[in-house]
Amino acid sequence: MTDFRDPDALRRRAGVRGDPDRDQHFLVDDRVLDRLPGLLPDGADRSHLLEIGGGTGALTDRLLAAGDHVTVIEKDADLAGFLREEFADPVAADRLTVIEGDATDTDLPAFTASVSNLPYGASSPLAFRLLPTGRPLALMFQREFADRMVADPGTDDYGRLSVSTAHYADAEIVETVPRTAFDPQPRVDSAVVRCRPQKPPYEVPDEAFFLRFVKALFTQRRKTVRNAVRNTPHISGVADPDAVVAAADESILSQRPENLPPAEFASLARLATEHSEIGPGQ
Incomplete structure (x- = not known):
């Protein structure tokens, strides 16, 4: 069994505590972190995994064990620098690329699948950068947002987000993640949405x-x-x-x-x- 880095030790080495005002809630539950890479759709190509919002690298560590190459996009300059230092060996071996930037407008690499604990304040723009790529996804959102992504017609949660998601993928909630899995704790629970890319069963001209x-x-x-x-x-x-x-x-x-x-x-x-x-x- 792979001996992964401890999430709390990573935060201590990075010298960060998290900041809810900056949408920083670090996932610290080892059991959830261990499961996340396995929540991609069966048969997903793991040769180049994309992680948005790498933070201190707890999930990055697990993705390096699950895929051939990992690209992390991290907005915080200090955290991007920490990731390059903490994971210097896989960076040197060309197994890890760390991009400092805002994933809502940074050019995305030619990735094969994405596993990400997304910054919740940017859930919608990030989801709709990733869904049109036609790649398998396992993305963590606030539970309310996840519910709206997968809602059926005629339900209270059904809306523009539901239709737009279904246009690109077969989406399902595969795990609910309690707020206690994060530090600092957010005010709401989260959920992981698995997206299998699909061609919609209809044509649209534009x-x-x-x-x-x-x-x-x-x-x-x-x-x-x-x-x-x-x-x-x-x-x-x-x-x-x-x-x-x-x-x-x-x-x-x-x-x-x-x-x-x-x-x-x-x-x-x-x-x-x-x-x-x-x-x-x-």
């Missing part, structure tokens, strides 16, 4: 417009789809919403966006591009 259209309709989630289409051209960019309504089936128009499955959003988006000019929207 992916960017499809996602914007979904966003627009969910601003009117409890209205009928008919009214949601008509009320949101400033968001969706649909120049002639009445033409889209005229072309759509009543079975879709009479529903609410909160009950509409992804395939029916896609059907409406196709009608929109066929029957109306599409502007940039919001």
Whole structure:
């Protein structure tokens, strides 16, 4: 059995305590850390693992044992320097690359899979940098965010995030992580979402417009789809919403966006591009 570095000892060597105001909550539960690399989908290519938010390297240590090469993106300059020093041997052996930067806008490497305890304040932008890459993912989020990612139509948690996630992947919550697994403790529990990349069972003519259209309709989630289409051209960019309504089936128009499955959003988006000019929207 591999003898991994102790998370508390890593923090002492790094000289950090964590700062909730900076979204720094260090995962210190060895059992959770040990399980995380194994939560990737079966058969995932582990030749180049990406970790976002390496912190003091407790998960990095385990990923080095699970994959051939690991790239860590760490925003904090001091922690990035610590990781290079603490893991000098795998860096020298070209098994570890440490990138100092903000993963929301730093160029991502050509990774094969990602296991990450994401900074919760950047959950949405990071999820939607990773999901379109079509790579297997095991990502830790706040439990509420994870619930919304995997929600089914007609449930309270179902929304824009659910549809957008399902567009790219088969996502499921595979582990709930209590707040006591972190130091300092966050105010909420967390969850690991496993994402198997998939091609959606429908076609969309313009992916960017499809996602914007979904966003627009969910601003009117409890209205009928008919009214949601008509009320949101400033968001969706649909120049002639009445033409889209005229072309759509009543079975879709009479529903609410909160009950509409992804395939029916896609059907409406196709009608929109066929029957109306599409502007940039919001």
